[in-house]
Amino acid sequence: MREIHTQNPEKVNVWAGVIGENVIGPFFIDGNLNGETYLALLQNNVVPTMVNLCSTEGNLQLPALSPHNLSKSLERRRDSVESARSPVLTPLDFFLSGYVKSMVYKTKPDDLADLRRRIILAIRSITPQVLINARRHFYLRLGCCQDAGGMHFEHLLH
Template sequence: MANGNVDFIKNILFTDESTFPLHGRHNPSVARYWSRDNEHKVYAARTQYPQKLNVWAGLVGDHIIGPFFIEGNLNGHKYLNILQNDVIPSLQQLDNVQFGSIWFQQDGCPAHNSRQVKEYLNAQFPNRVISICGTLTWPPRSPDLAPNDFFLWGYLKSKIYGFDEERTTNLDDLQTKIRNCIQDISPDILANVRRTFYDRLGYCLAQNGGLFEHLI
């Protein structure tokens, strides 16, 4: 990407999954603690089988694709089905989005890198996949660069868990709240997210790929 081509970012479909527990308990598997030293943090969970939703969502231009809800834990077969039956049809129906110009971004989750998934993505986005095994390599362990991580999931969870006076009592209600919160995210907010992503690329370069949280 040329340094001055900020509009190129509009053509990137940023994708990710996140877990939404029914009552908003802390999820240590996706938490990040920024430190140069290992602080050996430990979190003890109280229940082995919490009620939760696994959610996929994508950001592209002024649009949010999804949310799509994943039954059980994600694997390559389920991920391929979501891509074929939900993601690609939704992307093709968007106004003001040229499918042939879209770049598909994903992180290094094992389900994202099954042979069938890679073949499908390469067919849909030839030479336009940003991933561990893609045309462009997405750096591992980089939630500070991924818009879904530094914006979307935290924003949704703050709305659903942080300021909600009415306690969510079942997973159907939780699904409805997730959908409603996503629908309320405006194009102006997404434009700010793109600008933030562009700035973070610069911070990352300034730190030679190292931690840049102190610059934000």
């Protein structure tokens, strides 16, 4: 017999995104994830990183993007925006999440610190060419989704 504690499993909340050939993050959220902690993450970490990236990368342009403008916009929309998305269509779901998990869980992490370290290393290993290929695959998925009239299209991906 082996005793397993399942009432309070250890977990890591992590946020990452992709802009062009750049991965934004990872950013870790300590404690419970709720609307307030998520908004704080966006305002304190994500927005400043995006602004910095856009100011250093000449090919990236996000109109009227400033920490103040985007933060106020996020705050106004926090309760009213519902994000309609298909998990087989978004690059974060069909590529980034699976890629990172495949790298992180090649072997079982020793503890939460090891898990965080592995997530950081996995995300840092993503090259611009990998993201270009993911974007190309995203456009393929969009076409298949359109061909299927918005219905299931996984069978069309060959």
